[in-house]
Every structure is written in C-alpha cells, then in structure tokens.
Amino acid sequence: MAFLDIRRLRKSYGAAVALDGVDLSVEEGEFITLLGPSGSGKTTLLMSIAGFVKPDEGGIVLSGIDVTDLEPEDRNLGLVFQGYALFPHLSVRDNVAFPLRVRQLEKRAIAERVEEMLALVGLDKLAARKPRELSGGQQQRVALARALAYSPRLLLLDEPLSALDRSLRENMQRELKRLHRETGVTFIFVTHDQEEAYAMSDRIAVFQNGSIVQIGAPREIYRNPVSRFVAGFIGGNNLIRARFSSERNRLAMLGRDLPVPPHFDPARHHRDGDVSAWIRSEDIEVGGAEAGFEVFDVTVIDRAFIGTGERIVVRTRDGEELALIIPDGAAGTVTIGAPLQCRIRPDLIGFLLPD
Structure with a gap:
C-alpha cells in the first residue's frame, strides 16, 4: 500500500461535481503536484486530504490508517496557504512556535525546534521581526517553517507562490525543493502554473473537470500528452x-x-478520417528544404520579443494558426503579413487519441 492512498473520491456541491471518482496513490517522500485550471478539483482534493472538506464517497488512507472521517487536527498534516495566514501581532519566532505551544510541548523543546526551523529556512537572524517587516518571500518561508515545525507526515501546499513576483517565485521553487530534499517530508503541491509544476515535481497529476486525466513524471507529460486538453493546457503546444x-x-x-510518420497508428489515432495532432512551438523552424524535414508555407500574423527569443505566430494555407519560439535574431527580416517557409521533423509531430 502507498503512503497515501485515495480511492474513488467524490464531492459535489449541488449540481456541480468537484471530484468525480478520483484515484491517487502517493509514495512516502514524494513531491507530487496537482496541476489544472481553476475549478478543476485540485484544491478540493487537497482540502479533502487535509480534512477541511468531507467527501461524499470514497476513502483516504494515510500510512495504512483510514483518515476519511478524522478531524483536521487529528491527521498530523502541515498546510501552507497562498495567503501565508501569519499572525501579524506575533514575531517570526512566535509564529513558528505557535503550533508547538498548541500541542503543549515543553518550553525547551519548543525553543530548540523553532531555532532549528528558522535555520532551515534561513530566517534565524530575523526571528524578532513581525510579519509586516518581512518581504513576501520571507513571509512564505515563515509559513513553511511553521508548517514543518511539528514534523508533519505530509505537507500540503495550496498555490503558495502565486502571490510572489517572478524572481521571488523562482527562488522559492528552489527553496521548496531544498526543504523537500532535506526534510524528507512528502509534499503535495497545488498550482495552475505549468512551469512551476515542471520545475519541482517528481510526478504531476493533471486535473480536468474533477478528474485526473493524466499522471506521470514532468518529462513524460510534456513529451506524451494523452488528450487535446492536456496538450493544450501544459503549454507550448500547437493543436x-x-x-x-x-x-x-x-x-x-x-x-x-x-506522408504518414512511422509513429502514427491508423488503428488508434483517427476516427472517420479526423486526426488530432500537436507540435511544440520550439520544434518548428524557419527555413526551407533540409534532409529529414517537411516544409510548409505560412503567412506571418504576429511577432513579439519575449526576452529569450521571439514568438512568431503564423497561419498555414489550411487556416491553422501556429506559434513558433525561435532564438533572438533568427527571424531576420520577418514582417507581419509576409509569406514564410517553415519546417518540422515528422518524428516531432505528436498524435492524440480521438476525442
């Protein structure tokens, strides 16, 4: 049995189905991300694991114990919210100590554990400050230290980085990976940000309409999406x-x-002649004939500098719009409205099962 075993979990709010028979197994020490758009069910699942949402059907087993009906305080789980939820009138030290005092630990044990946690998140020199005297990233680290202070079996993180700017978010991603590695605690992380999920996760569970539609390692999901929804949502793909x-x-x-590429399976990939395919933006090149490539004519309809390169949007002769990501300067004198030749290696075209 897995460390966390979720079976056939269902939750509805009136006619709205939040969880539609979700199955999920998580191994101890794993970093798994629940990824999906707003309203897809990922936060409902997280809150069900935490005990704040009671499922209509199904079960949650943690370390071999059925916790489905246990109250949140009886599950020994850590929870980090998007809004940090720090006590504004308490110092950093007292915020981290709070859950330990609620559990009535001895003063010496509390002091030692708090110092250990503050050192772990690099805030030992800011222990006397109040939350308002900290940056957003520092406040998030206080919330993490507080959640880890009482040695939870499982740490649940509900979009904790979404309020941070890009540079802080990237720094906190590295911090979370380090904390996960050093503590060995199992992390379940909720986000709608694909890059965030790729950067940190051992596995990603992609949600759509209350169900997990694909689960796997980041590279597996990126390279082999199983549906049009996944191919479109994970970003960078032209459908x-x-x-x-x-x-x-x-x-x-x-x-x-x-010509049909070798990996296209007529028995699986089409219905009544219709085929769904995807191509990653970075796999389309600007240029003419070259061995191993198929060339196609397009018209440029947009061009934008995106820092690391340029994003060019083109329209094919059959009306499909494609985005290309190419290195800065490689587009040369490409202008909007002008004809252009592009090329793609056939083995880089992905095919999906029929909708």
Whole structure:
C-alpha cells in the first residue's frame, strides 16, 4: 500500500461535481503536484486530504490508517496557504512556535525546534521581526517553517507562490525543493502554473473537470500528452486538426499532403478520417528544404520579443494558426503579413487519441 492512498473520491456541491471518482496513490517522500485550471478539483482534493472538506464517497488512507472521517487536527498534516495566514501581532519566532505551544510541548523543546526551523529556512537572524517587516518571500518561508515545525507526515501546499513576483517565485521553487530534499517530508503541491509544476515535481497529476486525466513524471507529460486538453493546457503546444486518407496513406495537415510518420497508428489515432495532432512551438523552424524535414508555407500574423527569443505566430494555407519560439535574431527580416517557409521533423509531430 502507498503512503497515501485515495480511492474513488467524490464531492459535489449541488449540481456541480468537484471530484468525480478520483484515484491517487502517493509514495512516502514524494513531491507530487496537482496541476489544472481553476475549478478543476485540485484544491478540493487537497482540502479533502487535509480534512477541511468531507467527501461524499470514497476513502483516504494515510500510512495504512483510514483518515476519511478524522478531524483536521487529528491527521498530523502541515498546510501552507497562498495567503501565508501569519499572525501579524506575533514575531517570526512566535509564529513558528505557535503550533508547538498548541500541542503543549515543553518550553525547551519548543525553543530548540523553532531555532532549528528558522535555520532551515534561513530566517534565524530575523526571528524578532513581525510579519509586516518581512518581504513576501520571507513571509512564505515563515509559513513553511511553521508548517514543518511539528514534523508533519505530509505537507500540503495550496498555490503558495502565486502571490510572489517572478524572481521571488523562482527562488522559492528552489527553496521548496531544498526543504523537500532535506526534510524528507512528502509534499503535495497545488498550482495552475505549468512551469512551476515542471520545475519541482517528481510526478504531476493533471486535473480536468474533477478528474485526473493524466499522471506521470514532468518529462513524460510534456513529451506524451494523452488528450487535446492536456496538450493544450501544459503549454507550448500547437493543436492541429488533420485528415487521414487510408487509400493513399497520407495526412492532410499544415496546408500540405504529408506522408504518414512511422509513429502514427491508423488503428488508434483517427476516427472517420479526423486526426488530432500537436507540435511544440520550439520544434518548428524557419527555413526551407533540409534532409529529414517537411516544409510548409505560412503567412506571418504576429511577432513579439519575449526576452529569450521571439514568438512568431503564423497561419498555414489550411487556416491553422501556429506559434513558433525561435532564438533572438533568427527571424531576420520577418514582417507581419509576409509569406514564410517553415519546417518540422515528422518524428516531432505528436498524435492524440480521438476525442
């Protein structure tokens, strides 16, 4: 049995289904991220694990013990919210000590544990400050220290970095990975940010309409999305409609009539001729014929500098819009409204099961 075992969890609010028979197993010491758009069920699942939401059906087993009906305070879990929830009138030291005092630990044990936690998150020199005297990143580290102070079996994090600016968010991602590595605590992290999920997770569970539609390692999900929703939501993918001709064994796509790539399976990847495909933005190149590539003609409809390169949006002859990410300066004299040739290696085109 896994460290955390969730089986057929259901939760509805009237006619709205928040969780639709969710199954999830988490191993001890794992860092797993629940990823999905707003309203997809990820926070409802997190709050169900914490005990703040009571499921209508299903069960939650933690370390072999059924905790489905236990109160939150009886589960020994840590929880970090988006808004930090620090006590404004207490010092950093007293905020971290609070859950230990509630558990009536001895004063010496509390003092030792607080100093250990403040050193762990690098705030030992700021222990006397109040939350208002800290930056957003420092406040988040106080919240993490407080959640870890009483040695929870599991740390639940509900979009804790979304209020931070980009540089702080990236710093806190590294901090979370370090804390996870050094403490060995199991982390379950909720976010709608794909890059955040990729950067930190051992595995990602992608949510849609109250269900987990794909779960796997970050690279696996990035390289092999199982549906149009996942391919579109995880970012960087162009979704394309195509037509398959079994008579000619060809694919009509990108304004061309292309030979069928070896990894396209006619028995699996089409229905009544319709095919769903995806291409990553960074896999499309600007340029003409080259060995191993298929070339297609487009018209440029937008161009934007994005710091690390340029994002060019083009329209194919059959009306598909594609985004390309290319290195800064590689676009040369490309102008909006101008014709352009692009190319793609056929083995980089992904195919999805029919909707």
